[in-house]
Amino acid sequence: MAKRQNKSTPATPPASTTTPETKKPRRQTRPSGSRFFSAWQNQQLHALQFSLHRLWFNPVSTWITLATIAIALSLPTCMHLFLKNLETLTDDKREIPTITLFLKKSVNEQQAKDRAELLSELPEIQQVKVITRDEALADFRQITGFAETLETLDENPLPHVLVVTPKLDTLGDSDEALDRFSRKLKAYPEVDNVQIDIEWVQRLRTMLNIAERIVLVVSVLLGLTVLLVIGNTIRLDIENRKEEIKVTRLIGATNAYIRRPFLYGGVWFGLFGGVLSLAIVQLAFMFLIAPVEKLATQYGSTFSLSGLAPSMTINILVASVFLGLIGAWIAVGKHLRKAETSE
């Protein structure tokens, strides 16, 4: 029901991009490739700066989020580091397995030495070393803490021991061959018990295998936690900035433009959370170095804790950034879909 009243003044030809304040030649009319790219660059740069700035609008909640992410990430990292160090313990043991024969209490020193001589003639055996019960006791005394305990004993509780180094060329390297050989050794009447010192290595390996899977499960669960924490933080941020999103939409913001600062926000959370988690792991590591080395020297080992490998450090950062990006993407995507249907 509109009706015209006045006749309008004659229209000037449309010159869309000139304005009163600048009489410059048109600049926007022909968007060349490089111009488009620089616009894209400007938008990226702006979103990057803005999201970084935005992070410190509410420092308390930002720090809480970062701490949550860092703790969630440092747990599996610490477990991984622990396992890696245990694995290095087992590495060198594989090379020279030795078999320890504990002789029966009734066997005297001469009998033990005779048996050792006989054994050393076997083709599968390279060397047999006899450790008499007196030598063993002397060794034991050296180890701190045991001296007093041993004083209280009336007699030496230790048996004679033969330490057998098998010849791997004739025996073969497999665990089965070693097993068979140790059973054969156990059949001698003087022998009470046989221990292959790779046994504990094998058991430890099996345990480490299980532990690795546990670490994997925990990593996945805590990774999911990081995803949810970042997703939820971004979702709250979107809620707080609903009005802003509405206004920018009214003046022509694309979905990509609206999404961008939130995605960067997720990336920042992931990155800073990851860096913080690495710091936590490093602190825990430094806290453990001294006591572990003390323990190692007590066992006469040169073992020392190894820290995170550089490749692992990068992996953790990449993973946490990726989780942040995905979390933010899910949160913004959900909001944009909702906004579109309501429009």
Add this chain to the structure above:
Amino acid sequence: MIEFTKVGKRYPTGQLALYNVNLQLDAGEMIFITGHSGAGKSTLLKLIAMLERPTTGEIIVSNTPLSKMRPSHIPAYRRRIGFIFQDPHLLQDRNVFDNVALPLVISGMSQTEIRRRTHAALDKVGLLDKERSYPLMLSAGEKQRVGIARAMVNRPTIILADEPTGNLDPELAQDIMYTFSQFNELGATVLIASHDHQLVERMKKRTIVLQKVAQ
């Protein structure tokens, strides 16, 4: 430029805002829309900016029927329009400069270009000295002028203004109208909804009167 054919708009609440509107605006025209409050002035402007969709009829802008426009093209279309809202919709947590610069930031302009154009737009509405102020510190009239600067900063082809001078004193209102007609002389199509009859008459432009729909 802008063509309405039998356009009707009924809101989901059942309220009939526009009924059978036929309208033709040429490119570069400056037109006033008057009418009682509730006559559908705001709705008419919102339909052009695609902030609302008509229930019946078709609107054609620059030879493109709006009903056929793909959703992905709407942002670019809106960037060609400068919309001045009755309530200026400023972002409270950003200062005047950042509010006015927003359309340029969305377009991805360089920092120097943004600074230059934003200052020019702020100068135009007389708020250059307030660029560091936040919306809460401004009077209603100043907020309105920030909204106007934001709508014009991107040099749009179409300017839609919904009661742009509602909160301004007569002198300032006249100034703003003068700014609009300057834009118009440079080729922008300007569509202003206003109930200020005196002001509209003084501008001596084509005027469209919307009559209230009999329900």
